[in-house]
Amino acid sequence: MSGWGFLLQGGMGWNCKNWGWACEYVVGVDVVTAGLEVLHINETKNRDLFHAARGAGPAFPAVVTRFYMKTLSLLPMWQSLYFFDITKFKEVLEWLIKLSPTASPTLEIVLVSSFVPQSSPTPTLTAVFTSFAPSHTAALSALTPIHTSLPCPPSASPNHPSRFCEPTSLPEEYAAQLAGNAAPGFRTRSDNAYLSNDLSPAQVAAALDPAFSSLPTKQSTALWFSMNPTSRRARKGDMMLSMQSDHYFSVYAVWEEEKDDGVCDSWVRDVFARLEEQEGTLAGSYLGDADFQFRKAGGKFWGEGKGDPGDVKAKWDGEGRICGLLEGHEALGEGVRG
Ligand SMILES: Cc1cc2nc3c(=O)[nH]c(=O)nc-3n(C[C@H](O)[C@H](O)[C@H](O)COP(=O)(O)OP(=O)(O)OC[C@H]3O[C@@H](n4cnc5c(N)ncnc54)[C@H](O)[C@@H]3O)c2cc1C
Structure with missing residues (x-):
């Protein structure tokens, strides 16, 4: 199932x-x-x-x-999208990290690097703010402070104009996500990490910049997912899930031909090897988006002393x-x- x-x-x-x-x-x-x-x-x-x-x-x-x-309850959805040149990565991610803890609780916040359109020579950053709010007025009050605090002007590409508080829906969002995933017949490799809450916004941005800026193919993506404040709450009830941080980072290398397996696998390995080398940068990993046979080293999936599936x-x-x-x-x- x-x-x-x-x-x-x-x-x-x-x-x-x-x-x-x-x-x-x-x-x-x-x-x-x-x-x-x-x-x-x-x-x-x-x-x-x-x-x-x-x-x-x-x-x-x-x-x-x-x-x-x-x-x-299913709530109406509104969304703002801002596209930025990849050279603005540090500025944009620092802005997102700083606004996340106090942004409206109706807002999901994601930063994606991808080639949109695929003909573009460099990746584009997309900052996505999805609001689940009971009314348009509530969505506007969640999204307006974001709109008025952009760290730099978004790209003005006619193909990808920014959107401010436009209606969307789960079917539309699932369709968009499906279109962004590896198409049938393509090859893919994903991996992920939580970055430590001890890092400053500038340190997180510096650590992730190489991955976001160096996608190995036109179909590949990198993602930062804001987890704050969930990551700061005491866990509800009885659960083994115990590894989390403010910063979820994942990459999805996607390519077409077997001959490129080496290049794409190496890109994923190098991204995480570099992060592992920077002491104090990684907190652990999420079981989803992980391949236990590909990378064990960073595979700290549960918090220290917080539970052991081995005992159960x-x-x-x-x-x-x-x-x-x-x-x-x-x-x-x-x-x-x-
Ligand atoms: C592009 C991409 C985007 C993703 N986005 C997200 C995301 O937004 N959020 C997220 O959380 N994850 C995400 N993931 C990770 C994804 O959720 C995991 O791959 C997850 O395993 C998929 O769920 P599933 O139910 O299809 O798992 P399955 O592949 O069906 O199961 C995963 C494992 O769970 C166990 N399992 C499954 N069913 C049972 C059962 N009935 N009884 C006991 N054990 C069982 C098995 O060990 C199985 O190997 C993403 C992955 C990719 C590649």
């Missing part, structure tokens, strides 16, 4: 920055254990498994057959019937304990 891996790993859904993780909305789960027991798990029944079901991702040691969720696995699937992270259980344990 599509979406269940998303929930198990935490789930960075719409407006995660303010609404929190998708797994925070899970109130119960039906599972089949490795020992073939059929169980309902929740905050009071089989609590250790329920804890793991909210954040263990592929390390969850049972098969989910049903999730029980709290839902949110040992109790519920001691024989290792459920495959778990493909890198193997021992390596997982090392990663967790640092």
Whole structure:
């Protein structure tokens, strides 16, 4: 069932920055254990498994057959989009980092580097502000302070004029995201990291500039996703998801031909190797967008001392019937304990 891996790993859904993780909305789960027991798990029944079901991702040691969720009302959506020359990266990202903690809680904030249109010689930055607000007036009051504080004039390309507080919808946004993903037949490699909250906005921007400015192909993208204030809140309830920071960074290298595998894989490896070399820059990684066989080193997926899928696995699937992270259980344990 599509979406269940998303929930198990935490789930960075719409407006995660303010609404929190998708797994925070899970109130119960039906599972089949490795020992073939059929169980309902929740905050009071089989609590250790329920804890793991909210954040263990592929390390969850049972098969989910049903999730029980709290839902949110569907709100109207409005959006502002600003396109900037890639040379403005540091200025734009610093601005976003500074405004994020106090921006309206109705706003999701994302910065993407991509080739729009693909014929352009350099990547373009797109700052996306998506508002989930009950009325146009509320959306305007969320988006106006952004509009009046732009750090530099956006690009004036006739193909990509800026948009201010225009209506949008989930179907339109899903269609746009689908169009931006790797098309069938293309090859892709993704990876991600959380950057430390101890870094200043200027340090975050300096660390990410090389990746955003050097996309290896016209189909590739890099993304910064604002997580503040969700990243600063005490976690709700009982959940294993414990790794997060104000700055989620991911790359999606996309290419067409096998002969370019080496170049694109190396680009992804180099981006994260450079960040790993800069002491104190990385806080950890998100299970989504991670490939456990490609990069283990930065794979600190849970906060120090905040939970260990290895312990739950040992109790519920001691024989290792459920495959778990493909890198193997021992390596997982090392990663967790640092
Ligand atoms: C371009 C791109 C954009 C992305 N955007 C986002 C995003 O916005 N937010 C986000 O959070 N992630 C994002 N991701 C990561 C994506 O969410 C993950 O790849 C996720 O695994 C997909 O969810 P799924 O439910 O399809 O997972 P699946 O691929 O179905 O499952 C992932 C893993 O979960 C486990 N699993 C799945 N079903 C069950 C079950 N029934 N019982 C037990 N274990 C199970 C398995 O270990 C499986 O390998 C993105 C990835 C890409 C490439």
